Amino acid sequence: MNIEDYREFCLSLGEDVEERLPFTAFRYASGVLVFYVCGHMFSFFDCDRFSVVTLKCQSDRIGELMAEHDYIGKPFNMSPKYWIGICPQTAPEGLLRELTRNSYEIVKAKYGHARGI
Numbered sequence: 001m002n003i004e005d006y007r008e009f010c011l012s013l014g015e016d017v018e019e020r021l022p023f024t025a026f027r028y029a030s031g032v033l034v035f036y037v038c039g040h041m042f043s044f045f046d047c048d049r050f051s052v053v054t055l056k057c058q059s060d061r062i063g064e065l066m067a068e069h070d071y072i073g074k075p076f077n078m079s080p081k082y083w084i085g086i087c088p089q090t091a092p093e094g095l096l097r098e099l100t101r102n103s104y105e106i107v108k109a110k111y112g113h114a115r116g117i
Contacts, residue, residue: 001093003050009097010035010043013104035104038111042103044076045088052076052085053096055103069095 001009011017018036023029034044045053054075057065062084065072071090075083088096 001088001091001096003045003047003088006045006050006053006088006096006100007033010100010104013037013101014108016108017104037104037108040107040111042107043100046076050088053088053100054078054083054085055099056082056106057084057099057103058106065099 007019011019014037016037020034020036021030021032022034023032029046031047032044033047034041036042041056043053043055045051052073052075054077059081062080065084069091071087073085073087074080075085084099086096086099
């Protein structure tokens with residue numbers, strides 16, 4: 001999946017999705033685009049490389065996903081207990097969409113109740 005299609009997919013997940021470049025003050029992270037739901041991250045990647053998309057995931061699924069798929073590995077700069085990294089160029093588009101939607105739903109379920117969502 002290319003970067004434009006992935007961005008559009010993330011934004012299509014709900015009217016509550018926001019995108020930001022929150023790390024512009026940091027030279028090596030200035031191009032990191034982050035997608036939020038309920039004010040919390042559910043997906044992010046470096047726009048300059050688009051080689052790893054970092055997603056929230058259920059802890060009990062992470063080991064299995066990493067064992068089954070060589071394009072799923074450790075996340076960029078997040079806890080590998082709760083996050084995964086996935087290569088958007090080699091992962092099947094359907095799986096990337098599924099794992100992104102899953103990440104969105106995990107974060108929304110956890111933080112949406114506080115906002116009455």
